[in-house]
Amino acid sequence: MSDAPLLEAEAVTCRFGxxxxxxxxxxxxxxxxxxxxVGESGAGKSTLLRCLAGVVRPASGTVTYTDAGGREHPLHALEDSALRRLARTDWGFVHQHPHDGLRPHLSAGANVxxxxxxxxxxxxxxxxxxARHWLEQVELDPVRMDDRVRTFSGGMQQRVQLxxxxxxxxxxLFLDExxxxLDVSVQARLLDLIRQLxxxxxxxxVLVTHDLAAVRLLAHRLVVMQQGGIVEQGLTDQVLDDPQHAYSQLLVASELRC
Amino acid sequence: MLAVRNLHKGFTLHLRDRLRLPVLAGVSLDVRAGECLALTGPSGTGKSTLLRCLYGNYRSEQGSIRVRHRGGWLDLARAHPRQVLAVRRETLGYISQFLRAVPRVSTLQLVAEPLVARGVAPQDARARAEDMLRRLRLPEALWPVPPDTFSGGEQQRVNVARGLIGRLPVLLLDEPTASLDPDNKAVVLECVQEAKTAGAAIIGIFHDTAARDALCDRAYDMTAARPETCAG
Structure with missing residues (x-):
């Protein structure tokens, strides 16, 4: 982990109407x-994620991406073509619903x-x-690489998307829920796969999720959002084991322990 | 290696009408390389809370926790989360009573992980993990299996293996021998003693007085730093 941030948001505010x-x-x-x-539905998690990825333009504030050569790109001041180029080469976005991130009528191989x-x-x-290599990396049998992804199960589609x-x-990589x-056993497999890869x-x-067990497993640092603002952020295990803010305490207390 | 000054910690329970539970009020202690300090005091005096504060798992409210890291001193109570992670990787180990297993990850991998995270080649890390598990007498048949189905004593030894494999210079031990039979207890104590002889600074909670006497040079009495509201 180097010390200069790859992506930095400063004073970002997003409005819809x-x-x-x-x-x-x-x-x-x-x-x-x-x-x-993490945070409840409507807390602004996905909006923030899309703003960090350059998809949603903030009403105010800046998002700066630093490329491998050390050049800074103020995302929301870039030309559309330059932004699209960066999005294509430098980052990925995994959507909650596979059909938002895949072309269901194409084969798995073609999608990859x-x-x-x-x-x-x-x-x-x-x-x-x-394509074959990356299907193997997400533990899919390359025998199926010419099958259309819409014939795949939800968990498999999510792995194709990955x-x-x-x-x-x-x-x-931006991951939105x-x-x-997915059902629980498939979730565990996908989470572990993400962790290893x-x-x-x-x-x-940047991982947006409702699932506190998932962030405990995966995230180094954690941001807790409520009603559009960050109420707490810090080391993942510290925020989960010793939450300071009333909302974080509610969130952790509401989670079922297993 | 570790210098704690005037550390305060309490919990504010927002869901219980902001109920305030003070736990630590002014803990100050030092541990040098090759030295073992025992935390003593009855249950509920904050021994585990103190260890968790020292590991950065609990947020300290006041005071400083300075640790010798990369040749300098770093105050963990004020460090950025990314610095805390680096300290955990390179300097500060913690062995708790409970193992947090990761689904689908084998025991061997779990034990090797702290080394891999520090950039040790995976084969070397595996070899050292095998040595460590053999040393702690965990049956070889269990190595490829994730430890969530293991007995308490087996999990505890996986935990100890994971905590000691990195040979970190500062170790925090929360009852490392709690659920072990006498033979396994002796092996674990021997491993901790070796870490100490090799220069590790150790702070530990040991309810087993024989273990404590064998290992520790000094004791810190937790009742000395009780908040007034809890005294008596």
Whole structure:
């Protein structure tokens, strides 16, 4: 973990009409680090995530991304084309619903290969090898790489989505409730997979979730949001074992222990 | 290696009408390399709370926790979370009474993990984890299995293996021999003694007085730093 942040949000506020979805947010993500964001539905977690990823433009504040060469990019002041280029090469975004992040009528292999094509790779053999490799990395049998993803189970689709986002070897990964609609055993497998891949690839992750067990397992640092603001942030185990804010205490107390 | 000054810790329970529970009021202590300090006092005097504060698991309210890290002193009570993680990786180990297993991760991997996190090559880390588990007499048949189905004593030894494998210079031990039979207790104590001889500074809670007497040079009486509202 180096010390300069990869991505830094300063005083970010996002509004939809008269609703303030997130308010005056300061947050930073460093290389190789997993940052968890928790809070109730409507707390502004997903809006913040999309703002960090450059998808939603904040009403005020800045989000700065520092590339591998040390150059700073103020995301929301970039031309659309420059922003799209960064999003294509430097980060990935895994959506809660696989159908938001996949093309269901295409094969698993094509779904994984597509980002490479968009990055300009044209050699068919290389693309095919990469797709096979990344399907294996997410523990999918490459025998099924020519099957359409809509024939896959939810957990498998989510793994295809993960592979599709890792194939370009991004430096930063945004995960929006990646285990949302999955049953518990499938969740555990996906979480463990994310944990191992992230450690191996040294990719930085911003993880939005409801699942406190998931953040305990994955996140180095944790941000707790309520009504659009950050009420507490710190070391994950400290925030979960010794929550300071009334809302964090409620959140932890409400979690079932197993 | 570790210098604590005037440490205060209490809990404010917002869900119980902001009920205030003071636990530590002015803990000051020092531990040098190669020295073992026992925390003594009846249940509820904050021994485990103190260890958790020293590990950065609980947030200290007042005072300082200075630890010798990368050749300098760092105050854990004020450090950035990322600095605390670096201290845990390179300097400060904690062995609790309970093991937090990770689904699908084998015992061997779990024990090797602290070394891998520090950049030791996976094969070397595995080899050292095997040595450690053999030393702690955990049956080889269990190594590929995640420890969540193990007995209390087996889990405890996995915990000890994971805590000692990094040979960290400062160790916090919360009842490391609690659920062990006499033979296994002796092995664990021997390993801790070795870490001490190798220069580790140790702070521990040992309800077993024989273990405490064998290992510890000094004791810190927790009743000395009781908040007034709890005294008596």
């Amino acid at each position: 008269r609703v303030t979805a997130c308010r005056d947010i300061d947050v930073a993500v460093h290389a190789g680090e997993i940052l968890g964001i 290969a597509e980002p490479l094509l968009r990055c300009g790779e044209t050699r068919y053999g290389r693309i095919r090898t990469a 592979a599709r986002n890792l194939v370009t070897e991004p430096r930063l 990646p285990t949302g609609g 992230v450690a191996r690839l040294q990719v930085a992750v």
